[in-house]
Amino acid sequence: MITKLTRRTLMALTAAAIAVPAYAADITLRMSTPASETDQRSVALAEVFAPAVAGFATYQPHYNGSLIAQGSELESIASGDLEMSITSAQELAQFFPEFSIFATGYVHQSAAHQVAVFNDPLMEPFKQKVEDELGVKLLAVMYLGQRHVNLRQSKDELTVMTPEDLAGVNLRMPGTDAWQFLGSALGANPTPMAFTEVYTALQTGSVDGQDNPLPTVVDAKFYEVTKQIALTSHLVDLNYVAFSKSVWDGLTAEQQATVQAAAEAAAESGRQAQLGKEAELVAFLTEQGLDVYEPDLAAFRSHVQAQYAGSELAASWPEGVLDKINALGN
Numbered sequence: 652m653i654t655k656l657t658r659r660t661l662m663a664l665t666a667a668a669i670a671v672p673a674y675a676a677d678i679t680l681r682m683s684t685p686a687s688e689t690d691q692r693s694v695a696l697a698e699v700f701a702p703a704v705a706g707f708a709t710y711q712p713h714y715n716g717s718l719i720a721q722g723s724e725l726e727s728i729a730s731g732d733l734e735m736s737i738t739s740a741q742e743l744a745q746f747f748p749e750f751s752i753f754a755t756g757y758v759h760q761s762a763a764h765q766v767a768v769f770n771d772p773l774m775e776p777f778k779q780k781v782e783d784e785l786g787v788k789l790l791a792v793m794y795l796g797q798r799h800v801n802l803r804q805s806k807d808e809l810t811v812m813t814p815e816d817l818a819g820v821n822l823r824m825p826g827t828d829a830w831q832f833l834g835s836a837l838g839a840n841p842t843p844m845a846f847t848e849v850y851t852a853l854q855t856g857s858v859d860g861q862d863n864p865l866p867t868v869v870d871a872k873f874y875e876v877t878k879q880i881a882l883t884s885h886l887v888d889l890n891y892v893a894f895s896k897s898v899w900d901g902l903t904a905e906q907q908a909t910v911q912a913a914a915e916a917a918a919e920s921g922r923q924a925q926l927g928k929e930a931e932l933v934a935f936l937t938e939q940g941l942d943v944y945e946p947d948l949a950a951f952r953s954h955v956q957a958q959y960a961g962s963e964l965a966a967s968w969p970e971g972v973l974d975k976i977n978a979l980g981n
């Protein structure tokens with residue numbers, strides 16, 4: 652949990668970083684992510700973003716959390732030690748609790764809904780706060796996909812139809828409050844763990860399962876060490892292309908426009924690729940011997956929504972924003 656002191660320290664660091672503008676002629680954009688090089692968001696940034704900005708900046712990606720540990724990327728951008736990351740609403744909620752609204756189960760309905768929300772005026776105060784207080788610009792929304800429950804147990808050993816079936820299941824979730832809340836809201840026993848540790852934890856049985864979209868289950872090879880996927884679709888998950896404001900402020904207006912367009916184009920390319928993979932991977936996973944099936948979605952939705960209603964997280968959501976998000980959906 653980030654303390655108020657830490658947040659004040661970060662704001663001071665950010666102010667210091669902003670005071671030293673980057674030189675637009677020779678810019679290296681270090682990007683750190685826990686994702687692999689073959690993750691569709693990584694591919695999109697390398698193949699679409701990097702060439703678009705190559706005239707004035709060198710894009711330098713670092714994968715698998717090899718430069719900065721998962722969850723520390725925003726602090727690193729704020730302190731001037733990193734230029735870019737693929738951040739999450741859950742990570743932003745560590746600094747600004749109201750971001751938990753975008754990390755809440757069964758709120759976003761689709762990739763298109765995410766884009767509509769990100770481009771809507773409702774998002775402006777959220778973006779502005781991150782920029783002003785953390786020195787991070789959120790350039791575009793990336794689609795990670797529909798998260799599902801992926802377990803070591805076979806379906807014969809444990810069939811997951813309702814949240815009650817997850818009672819006592821040690822479900823790895825990423826290590827922030829918003830993620831842990833979601834794990835509990837699903838009915839499971841959430842265990843915080845960095846993404847890069849998950850394969851081994853599943854292999855050795857130190858957790859019973861994890862939740863991620865199908866393309867991640869395949870890319871990270873979690874299917875090798877698990878036996879079933881209950882298609883709970885509990886979170887249509889997103890990330891943001893996060894960019895250092897101090898670097899941004901050192902760019903010319905034309906370069907800023909190029910960076911902005913490049914981030915949006917990469918996000919769109921990654922979104923289409925990820926949607927394509929989601930559509931085809933049930934067949935692949937079934938061929939690998941996993942049981943992939945749909946539980947009682949109404950039971951999961953109503954249980955999860957009931958956990959958020961009246962919660963401390965929900966108390967941080969600005970008045971009327973949930974209604975606006977819902978109105979932008981179906």
Ligand code: KDO
Pocket residue numbers: 684685686687690737738739795825845846862863867890
């Ligand atoms: C994960 O740790 O499960 C997660 O899916 C959380 C996302 O916000 C994102 O950071 C992602 O990992 C990494 O990019 C690895 O795919």
